[in-house]
Amino acid sequence: MQIEGSSAIVTGGGSGLGEAVARDLAEQGARVAVLDRQFEQAQRVAASIGGLALHCDITDEAQAAAAFEAAAAAHGPARLLMNIAGIGGAKRVIGRDGQPAPLADFRRVIEVNLVGTYNMVRLFAARCAVLPPATASGERGVIVNTASVAAFDGQVGQEAYAASKGGVVALTLPLARDLAQWGIRVCTLAPGLFRTPLLQELPAEVQASLAASIPFPKQLGEPAEFAALARQVVENGHLNGEVIRIDGALRMAPR
Numbered sequence: 001m002q003i004e005g006s007s008a009i010v011t012g013g014g015s016g017l018g019e020a021v022a023r024d025l026a027e028q029g030a031r032v033a034v035l036d037r038q039f040e041q042a043q044r045v046a047a048s049i050g051g052l053a054l055h056c057d058i059t060d061e062a063q064a065a066a067a068f069e070a071a072a073a074a075h076g077p078a079r080l081l082m083n084i085a086g087i088g089g090a091k092r093v094i095g096r097d098g099q100p101a102p103l104a105d106f107r108r109v110i111e112v113n114l115v116g117t118y119n120m121v122r123l124f125a126a127r128c129a130v131l132p133p134a135t136a137s138g139e140r141g142v143i144v145n146t147a148s149v150a151a152f153d154g155q156v157g158q159e160a161y162a163a164s165k166g167g168v169v170a171l172t173l174p175l176a177r178d179l180a181q182w183g184i185r186v187c188t189l190a191p192g193l194f195r196t197p198l199l200q201e202l203p204a205e206v207q208a209s210l211a212a213s214i215p216f217p218k219q220l221g222e223p224a225e226f227a228a229l230a231r232q233v234v235e236n237g238h239l240n241g242e243v244i245r246i247d248g249a250l251r252m253a254p255r
Contacts, residue, residue: 001142001234004029007075012085014041016196020223021082021230033071058085058116068123079141081124086113090157106160113164129182140183142234147190153252169243176241185240187233192247194221215249
């Protein structure tokens with residue numbers, strides 16, 4: 001799929017990995033809609049790349065549908081969906097007070113990371129399927145979802161996060177098979193430890209310790225490296241139905 005001239009939707013585009021993806025696509029000539037719950041952050045990124053900022057909670061059906069319509073009105077129908085938005089959080093099943101973890105906390109993580117991802121996929125796919133093919137092979141669009149190494153190596157207290165990202169991993173192949181008839185490819189990226197704003201809030205010594213746990217290179221991943229891989233998925237027409245770890249060979253310890 002050619003990036004230049006294509007309309008792209010980037011969720012979670014106001015910061016971190018999503019911001020890096022939005023910037024990279026814009027540099028390649030895409031028309032980018034930056035979606036984020038933090039509208040000011042989306043505005044900041046969109047203003048600097050000549051994109052469109054849209055407030056969107058990916059779990060809200062009406063908000064998400066409205067975002068697709070607004071993006072299409074400004075840039076034309078989207079052919080690229082970069083599902084980067086997500087939330088973290090860790091909570092042990094049994095707290096220090098001996099009480100079970102609140103069920104609402106688990107539900108919220110699943111709702112955003114898994115249900116929200118699927119919500120954006122279904123809305124994108126229905127719109128993309130009716131577009132004329134963009135390539136000789138009949139390709140109409142590309143979806144890149146975001147999981148995490150926690151999907152495979154979830155740590156103590158990461159039950160909700162690991163389950164949500166494991167669900168995104170499990171979605172990948174059936175989505176690719178389901179959408180193949182319309183020429184829409186689907187891949188998932190599973191990042192390890194990256195230098196995102198959230199991680200940079202940790203003390204320097206903690207960041208150094210985390211970097212040292214990575215086999216090679218012994219440094220935190222840069223968001224630009226994640227964005228480069230997302231771009232390769234878009235440009236390489238034979239990447240489909242695959243989950244790609246980008247983690248420096250990291251395998252997370254239990255805690």
